[in-house]
Amino acid sequence: MKARVLIRPKEGILDPQGQAVERALPALGFGGVSEVRVGRLVELEVEDPSRIAELCERLLANTLIEDFEIEVADEVTP
Amino acid sequence: MKFGVVRFPGSCDEMDALLACRRYADAELLWHGDQDLKGVDVVVIPGGFSYGDYLRVGAIARFSPVMGAVQEHARAGGLVFGICNGFQVLCEAGLLPGALLPNNGLRFLCRQVEVEVVNADTPFTHGSDAGQVLSVPVKHMSGRYYAPEEMLGEMDAHGQIILRYRAGFNPNGSVADIAGVANEAKNVMGLMPHPEHAVDPLTGSTDGGLLFESLARHADALAAA
Numbered sequence: 001m002k003a004r005v006l007i008r009p010k011e012g013i014l015d016p017q018g019q020a021v022e023r024a025l026p027a028l029g030f031g032g033v034s035e036v037r038v039g040r041l042v043e044l045e046v047e048d049p050s051r052i053a054e055l056c057e058r059l060l061a062n063t064l065i066e067d068f069e070i071e072v073a074d075e076v077t078p
Numbered sequence: 079m080k081f082g083v084v085r086f087p088g089s090c091d092e093m094d095a096l097l098a099c100r101r102y103a104d105a106e107l108l109w110h111g112d113q114d115l116k117g118v119d120v121v122v123i124p125g126g127f128s129y130g131d132y133l134r135v136g137a138i139a140r141f142s143p144v145m146g147a148v149q150e151h152a153r154a155g156g157l158v159f160g161i162c163n164g165f166q167v168l169c170e171a172g173l174l175p176g177a178l179l180p181n182n183g184l185r186f187l188c189r190q191v192e193v194e195v196v197n198a199d200t201p202f203t204h205g206s207d208a209g210q211v212l213s214v215p216v217k218h219m220s221g222r223y224y225a226p227e228e229m230l231g232e233m234d235a236h237g238q239i240i241l242r243y244r245a246g247f248n249p250n251g252s253v254a255d256i257a258g259v260a261n262e263a264k265n266v267m268g269l270m271p272h273p274e275h276a277v278d279p280l281t282g283s284t285d286g287g288l289l290f291e292s293l294a295r296h297a298d299a300l301a302a303a
Contacts, residue, residue, distance in 0.1 A: 013224065014251065016184050059141075062134055062170065065177045065224060 002073040003046050007061045008039030039066075079297035081105035081290075082118030084148070084164075086139050091125035091274060095161065098274035101287060102294035110142040119297040120157040121148050123164030125217075125272060135178060135220045136166030145171055157201055157293060158266040162218055165258075165268030173266045174259055175233060176225035181218070182251030188217040190282070192244040193257045193271055197237045200264045205292035212241075212285035214271040216249055221270040223252035223259070230254060236262050241269055 009015045015037050022036040042060055046052060049072045061068040081099035085092045085107050092107060099105035099122065108115060110128075115121060128139035139145065145167070152158050152173050160168040168174045181187060190213055198208040206212070225233065230253065233239055241258035248255045250270070258269030273286025 013179070014182065014222075016180060016182050016251075020184060059137065060133070062137070062177055064226070065179060 001046055001049055003044045003049055003052055004071045004073075005042040005044065005052065005056055005060055006039060006069045006071070007042065007056075007066050008037055008068075010065055010067050013065055079103050079119040079294060079301060080117065081120045081122055081293070082108040082115055083122045083124055084108045084110060084144055085124075086110040086126065086128035086142065088128045088130055089124050089126035089163070091161065091163075091272065094272075095122050095124040095274040098277045098286065098290050099294075101277060102291050103297070108144060110139070110144045113143045113147045115144075115147050115151055119301070120159060120293050121151055123148070123158070123160040123167050123268075124274070125162035125164060128163055128167060131163070131166075131220075134170070136163060136168075136170040139163075139167045140171040149173065152261075152266050155263065155265050157297065159202065159289075159293060160266075160268035161272060161274060162216075162221075162270055165270055166220065168266060168268045174261055174268050175229055175238070176223055176256075176259060178220050178270070179222040179224050180220045181222055181249070186217070186219045187221070187249050188215070189249065190215050191247040191249055191257075191271060193241045193247070193269075194244050195240070196242055197240050197260075199237070200240060200260055200267065201296035202260070202264075202267045202289050202292055203240060204296065205288045211244060212271075212273075212276075212288065213283040214273055214276045214286050216271045218250070218270055221250040221252065223250075223256045223270070225253065225256075233259060237264075238262060240267055241271070 017038040018036040276283040276286030
């Protein structure tokens with residue numbers, strides 16, 4: 001079963017990477033973009049999706065500084 | 079007494095750490111794949127990029143076989159000293175509070191900084207005085223120390239903030255200018271600056287030697303008691 005884990009910096013934690021992206025946008029003509037946050041996407045193939053949360057807490061995310069969201073695909077599209 | 083310096087794949091400061099330790103006591107290298115700490119009194123987790131620092135700095139190294147033994151050593155009151163990447167590994171392992179984030183400026187930094195000893199009543203700093211200023215280099219990409227406010231309050235109350243960057247020297251945006259912290263029992267400490275690169279007059283400062291000397295004397299005193 002395919003799953004995706006989205007990991008992002010916790011709210012309130014300064015994200016200099018997001019800021020750098022945000023600052024680059026106006027020069028390219030993309031005005032009106034704010035609150036850019038850069039995170040990570042981890043794709044997984046799992047046999048037992050019930051353990052993904054535990055796996056995230058133990059390794060994929062550091063929950064002191066990051067939040068994560070799990071998406072499990074019900075149907076695998078080719 | 080004896081220091082043991084752990085070598086991970088991707089470590090790069092283990093030889094400097096080993097040589098710094100050997101100025102004050104016996105020291106030998108420990109291998110990340112071993113669970114045997116070879117009877118050392120102080121475990122040093124050195125700087126570098128353990129396991130490539132994939133995912134997050136220090137995140138993978140904490141699961142290496144040697145870290146199980148380091149956890150046990152720390153739980154039994156044994157001394158553990160993490161420098162730079164070692165600090166990151168100890169935070170990820172939960173042996174120290176907080177986390178290290180990418181530098182505010184997003185750049186790799188390599189420069190001499192001044193840090194102030196906040197708590198001189200620890201095995202790592204008893205050879206110095208509170209308020210004493212040490213000149214030591216930093217060289218890192220992810221050195222921005224972070225802990226939530228509530229945790230910081232507790233750390234402060236328990237004397238766990240050991241080193242702070244002096245005004246104007248915070249290179250990375252660390253909260254409360256924190257450069258080094260300890261656990262509540264004060265037997266585990268981590269810091270971003272590199273004391274092992276400041277032990278020889280040739281490199282400009284010998285202030286880093288204070289920390290290794292403090293550890294060596296502390297462990298000797300324990301053994302004699």
